[in-house]
Amino acid sequence: MLPSILVDILANRYFMIALVALVLAQVLKTFYNYWRTKSWKKTLLYSTGGMPSSHSALAVSLMVAVGLYDGFRTPLFAMSAVLALVVLHDAVGIRRAAGQQAEAINFLAGKLEKKHGIKLGYNLKELLGHQPIEVVAGGILGLIVALVMYWLIPL
Numbered sequence: 001m002l003p004s005i006l007v008d009i010l011a012n013r014y015f016m017i018a019l020v021a022l023v024l025a026q027v028l029k030t031f032y033n034y035w036r037t038k039s040w041k042k043t044l045l046y047s048t049g050g051m052p053s054s055h056s057a058l059a060v061s062l063m064v065a066v067g068l069y070d071g072f073r074t075p076l077f078a079m080s081a082v083l084a085l086v087v088l089h090d091a092v093g094i095r096r097a098a099g100q101q102a103e104a105i106n107f108l109a110g111k112l113e114k115k116h117g118i119k120l121g122y123n124l125k126e127l128l129g130h131q132p133i134e135v136v137a138g139g140i141l142g143l144i145v146a147l148v149m150y151w152l153i154p155l
Contacts, residue, residue: 013069013153014065017146018061018062018065021058021142022054022057024057025052025058025138025142026044026046028052028141029044029052030044033050033051050134051137052138053091053135053139055091055138056088056091056137057138057139058142059083059084059142060141060143061141061145061146062080063080063142064146065146065150066080067080067081088139091134091138092131092135
């Protein structure tokens with residue numbers, strides 16, 4: 001049973017296009033960080049935040065793939081477009097604000113530890129959301145991946 005389900009999932013062009021966009025964004029994020037810092041940070045291959053936004057690439061590639069294969073007037077396209085808008089808004093709004101709050105809490109926790117010896121024991125993850133340019137770059141990457149995959153895997 002499981003092998004046929006796996007075959008069905010891997011044969012789903014929408015899923016594969018979105019997965020390619022996600023993986024490519026994560027790989028590009030690692031190389032972009034190396035270009036900026038001259039040091040490899042392999043954890044970027046599976047972490048959130050950074051340039052480009054893999055969530056944006058994933059959502060936009062799915063939306064564009066649905067539009068290209070099924071039509072831009074279909075209910076499925078409308079649903080995928082709404083999903084993409086939620087993901088983009090979340091990445092640049094809510095998740096970014098949560099990251100900024102984590103940064104402030106970590107700063108305050110450091111002050112508490114230095115001044116009063118109170119230690120939390122861990123730091124909150126700060127790189128959660130994205131700068132707007134990172135979301136735009138992820139969206140453009142998702143668009144390009146969907147267009148290239150549509151060209152490679154026509155109807």
